[in-house]
Amino acid sequence: MAAPQPTDDPSTGGPQSDGANRSADLLAKADLFSGVDRVTLAKLAANLDPVSFAKDEAACKQGEVGDSLYLVSEGTFGVFISSESDPRLVRVATFGRGACFGEMALLTGEPRSATVLSDGAGELLRLDHERFQELVRKDPGIGLALSASLSRRLRTASQNIKESDAAVRRQVDRQLASVPASLRSRILQASLLDESDAAALRALFGDETAEVAEQLTAFGAVKGKLPPPIARALSEALVKEAGAEGVRAFVHDAIEPLAKAGSWRNALTLAGTYADGPAVAALLARALRGADKLSSELAAPWLTRLSDEAAADDAVLAVERAAVHSQQGAPEAALRLLRRALPLAHTRSDPTAIALIEAAVTRHTEVAGAIERAKPRESPRLAILWSNLRANPSRFAAVTLSILLIIAAIFTSPFSKAGAFVLLLGGAIALWIVAILPEFVVYLGLVISWVFLGIAKPAQAVAGFGSTSWISILAILAIASALSASGLVYRLGLMLIRRLPQGLFAQGAACMGSGLGLTLMVPSSTARTRLILPTALAAAQSQRFKDRSPESAFLGLAAFIGASPLLYIFLNGSSSNFLGLGLIPEASRARFDLAYWFVAAAPLALFTAIGSLGILWVILRPGKTEQMSHQRIDLQLSLLGPLSAREISMAVILALMVIGFNVGPSVGISTGVVGLASLVAAALVGCFNRQSLQALNWDFLISYGVILSLPPIISALGIDATIAHALGGLLGGAQFSPLVFVLAIAVLNLAVRLLLPDDQTLLLLSIILIPVAPVFGVHPWVVVITLLATFTLWLLPTQTSSYAVAYEASEGRLFTQGQARKACIGFIAVTLVGLVAVFPYWRWLKLIGPTP
Numbered sequence: 001m002a003a004p005q006p007t008d009d010p011s012t013g014g015p016q017s018d019g020a021n022r023s024a025d026l027l028a029k030a031d032l033f034s035g036v037d038r039v040t041l042a043k044l045a046a047n048l049d050p051v052s053f054a055k056d057e058a059a060c061k062q063g064e065v066g067d068s069l070y071l072v073s074e075g076t077f078g079v080f081i082s083s084e085s086d087p088r089l090v091r092v093a094t095f096g097r098g099a100c101f102g103e104m105a106l107l108t109g110e111p112r113s114a115t116v117l118s119d120g121a122g123e124l125l126r127l128d129h130e131r132f133q134e135l136v137r138k139d140p141g142i143g144l145a146l147s148a149s150l151s152r153r154l155r156t157a158s159q160n161i162k163e164s165d166a167a168v169r170r171q172v173d174r175q176l177a178s179v180p181a182s183l184r185s186r187i188l189q190a191s192l193l194d195e196s197d198a199a200a201l202r203a204l205f206g207d208e209t210a211e212v213a214e215q216l217t218a219f220g221a222v223k224g225k226l227p228p229p230i231a232r233a234l235s236e237a238l239v240k241e242a243g244a245e246g247v248r249a250f251v252h253d254a255i256e257p258l259a260k261a262g263s264w265r266n267a268l269t270l271a272g273t274y275a276d277g278p279a280v281a282a283l284l285a286r287a288l289r290g291a292d293k294l295s296s297e298l299a300a301p302w303l304t305r306l307s308d309e310a311a312a313d314d315a316v317l318a319v320e321r322a323a324v325h326s327q328q329g330a331p332e333a334a335l336r337l338l339r340r341a342l343p344l345a346h347t348r349s350d351p352t353a354i355a356l357i358e359a360a361v362t363r364h365t366e367v368a369g370a371i372e373r374a375k376p377r378e379s380p381r382l383a384i385l386w387s388n389l390r391a392n393p394s395r396f397a398a399v400t401l402s403i404l405l406i407i408a409a410i411f412t413s414p415f416s417k418a419g420a421f422v423l424l425l426g427g428a429i430a431l432w433i434v435a436i437l438p439e440f441v442v443y444l445g446l447v448i449s450w451v452f453l454g455i456a457k458p459a460q461a462v463a464g465f466g467s468t469s470w471i472s473i474l475a476i477l478a479i480a481s482a483l484s485a486s487g488l489v490y491r492l493g494l495m496l497i498r499r500l501p502q503g504l505f506a507q508g509a510a511c512m513g514s515g516l517g518l519t520l521m522v523p524s525s526t527a528r529t530r531l532i533l534p535t536a537l538a539a540a541q542s543q544r545f546k547d548r549s550p551e552s553a554f555l556g557l558a559a560f561i562g563a564s565p566l567l568y569i570f571l572n573g574s575s576s577n578f579l580g581l582g583l584i585p586e587a588s589r590a591r592f593d594l595a596y597w598f599v600a601a602a603p604l605a606l607f608t609a610i611g612s613l614g615i616l617w618v619i620l621r622p623g624k625t626e627q628m629s630h631q632r633i634d635l636q637l638s639l640l641g642p643l644s645a646r647e648i649s650m651a652v653i654l655a656l657m658v659i660g661f662n663v664g665p666s667v668g669i670s671t672g673v674v675g676l677a678s679l680v681a682a683a684l685v686g687c688f689n690r691q692s693l694q695a696l697n698w699d700f701l702i703s704y705g706v707i708l709s710l711p712p713i714i715s716a717l718g719i720d721a722t723i724a725h726a727l728g729g730l731l732g733g734a735q736f737s738p739l740v741f742v743l744a745i746a747v748l749n750l751a752v753r754l755l756l757p758d759d760q761t762l763l764l765l766s767i768i769l770i771p772v773a774p775v776f777g778v779h780p781w782v783v784v785i786t787l788l789a790t791f792t793l794w795l796l797p798t799q800t801s802s803y804a805v806a807y808e809a810s811e812g813r814l815f816t817q818g819q820a821r822k823a824c825i826g827f828i829a830v831t832l833v834g835l836v837a838v839f840p841y842w843r844w845l846k847l848i849g850p851t852p
């Protein structure tokens with residue numbers, strides 16, 4: 001086994017050990033992975049478990065269920081096959097370094113086709129079934145490589161069969177020479193039988209049965225069955241001696257006596273090779289009737305070979321073949337066949353046949369009906385919606401409410417555009433709560449109804465799509481996808497674990513810190529979570545922490561909190577940040593470029609980060625840790641190789657984009673232009689293409705365009721002023737301190753988030769609260785940041801998609817839902833304290849206090 005070689009110098013970050021280099025070389029050169037790019041390969045390596053073997057130890061056993069694929073990394077392994085007639089293991093192949101096996105069971109779902117034993121001390125890299133499937137799905141090249149390797153194996157196996165058949169033939173010829181002449185032709189004829197049982201032999205050879213059976217045993221027959229190579233050699237000798245015509249004549253004469261003796265399998269085997277279709281069908285029909293009839297199970301292979309046309313002619317055949325169709329999951333085919341057979345039975349006026357077929361029709365109709373009901377329907381979207389609604393009363397209520405609100409909006413619009421706008425928004429919210437339609441559909445529905453009811457002009461309704469913010473977010477999403485395609489982000493994650501400090505608290509801080517750092521590059525909390533959580537899992541595993549132990553949970557939850565709930569630290573960190581910013585009136589938005597956003601938001605984020613770490617430590621009480629092994633990380637880094645030109649280009653593009661976003665506007669270059677230039681540059685260096693463009697989150701981009709159109713429409717309708725006036729009056733003006741107002745926003749947000757998804761909560765509460773904020777001396781941005789800081793919650797496992805991703809990406813092995821829930825409560829508490837703590841700072845930034 002390649003011993004882990006931890007280096008003393010973690011600062012280099014590059015390929016670290018000989019073992020890792022050797023394994024990387026192995027993976028890169030393995031046939032199976034020849035078409036796979038290096039980033040995918042490095043990700044794959046995280047899922048390869050090295051397993052050591054002693055001499056003669058089995059990696060897999062013939063006949064067992066297979067759940068993994070193996071790649072030989074050290075030593076050689078022999079492939080052995082045994083058979084029913086010969087249980088000894090025969091070596092059919094030998095695998096050396098770089099070879100891959102175990103794919104057959106994974107691809108076919110059948111048991112292992114061979115036993116694989118280690119020739120000496122050896123090591124395999126094991127890939128489990130799920131990852132294998134995922135890999136084959138993602139990378140069609142792997143499927144091709146596998147079929148090439150299977151074809152090679154098949155060719156070698158055929159060649160081997162040919163060679164061993166030749167040897168068997170020579171041996172059989174020698175043995176035949178000693179068989180008494182009178183028995184010789186009998187032995188050759190018996191070789192054509194599927195099973196030379198006593199009944200069959202007696203039917204064919206009468207008094208000679210005992211001698212023939214004895215001779216067959218001498219040729220290796222076990223329970224009347226000859227080993228296939230010997231049977232092949234004997235029947236070849238028969239053809240040579242009797243000629244094709246002679247064989248045909250024997251078969252022709254043999255079928256009837258065999259059938260009479262009830263030796264149906266033999267009769268059918270002979271008929272199947274030498275008789276025509278109708279004759280076989282007729283024989284099969286007889287075999288399925290009568291006293292010693294052939295069981296349906298044994299008849300299945302012949303029934304499968306039969307055509308529906310041949311089967312329809314006979315009621316029993318039709319019914320039995322229909323049953324085979326049904327077992328193969330095609331009850332419609334069964335019904336088609338039976339409906340074809342029924343009129344034929346009527347023409348023959350055969351009441352038994354008619355009754356038999358009719359009974360089968362009833363049976364299969366029920367089966368087909370049940371399958372049909374269980375099938376996911378391919379019906380139009382509206383039909384699915386309708387059945388969805390009928391099944392779920394709360395959804396039904398929400399949709400009814402939404403329709404009523406829309407109707408009310410139609411009637412209100414001639415008198416009050418603002419009223420109609422609010423009613424429509426209410427209708428949309430009802431639909432968002434039940435999540436019955438994709439978000440963008442509801443947003444586009446809003447656009448249509450604004451225009452239709454004269455609430456906004458068409459150009460106003462879609463103005464958001466032309467805004468700088470929309471173009472910037474398009475560019476940011478594109479650059480994030482390009483960064484990840486270049487492998488740079490993945491490399492940073494690996495380098496992070498490679499350099500993780502020894503103490504657990506410091507490791508948690510590093511995991512959290514790297515999530516926070518990625519916020520600048522990856523503008524999606526879900527994507528960051530997907531990147532960081534496997535890293536935390538790898539760190540936990542390399543220190544052999546138990547699954548869901550306090551230590552694992554500490555690393556996992558620290559990583560998650562850094563990657564997702566603190567998304568507001570950089571403006572770039574989430575589309576929700578842009579959404580919030582888009583909802584702030586134009587004038588107040590102006591000063592929030594990337595840098596100023598960070599200056600204003602970082603203290604709260606950092607306070608919450610440090611506080612959460614402390615709380616996690618207290619809640620989870622992790623214990624002592626061990627020295628960690630870097631073997632796998634080194635392997636992954638080796639596979640990535642040195643920094644590629646694309647990674648360097650993307651790092652430069654990212655840096656220029658961040659600088660451009662901050663400096664551009666002051667020298668007259670719009671951030672939109674900076675964004676588009678970065679996107680074009682990413683495309684030019686080959687990290688962004690048509691597919692990546694299509695893969696962008698268009699659901700969000702479309703929704704976001706509509707959201708950006710909202711603030712001007714709201715102002716034009718005077719809704720903000722009305723809300724400010726009404727709420728201001730209601731709450732008694734400035735009698736509340738700004739701090740109480742901000743804490744109330746947080747608490748309100750926590751409550752609404754139990755009902756609404758994050759972005760919709762942000763939208764709704766911003767629309768209501770931003771207009772009143774100045775009344776309390778609070779800048780609209782503070783409203784937005786408070787909402788953002790308290791909207792990633794995971795009290796319920798489905799409350800936030802990034803939490804679900806965290807749980808899934810950690811394979812459920814880092815933390816339990818219970819541990820996470822406690823962490824969430826801790827996080828909320830720390831955030832509320834944080835809001836109080838940063839208040840003086842925001843006051844100093846003039847974000848709190850009388851509006852200038």
Ligand code: CMP
Pocket residue numbers: 060066079092093100101102103104105106111112113114115116153157
């Ligand atoms: P599987 O059937 O999953 O498990 C045993 C593995 O041995 C099988 O996949 C192949 O990878 C390999 N194997 C089986 N038969 C042969 C053969 N004739 N030649 C080479 N490899 C084989």
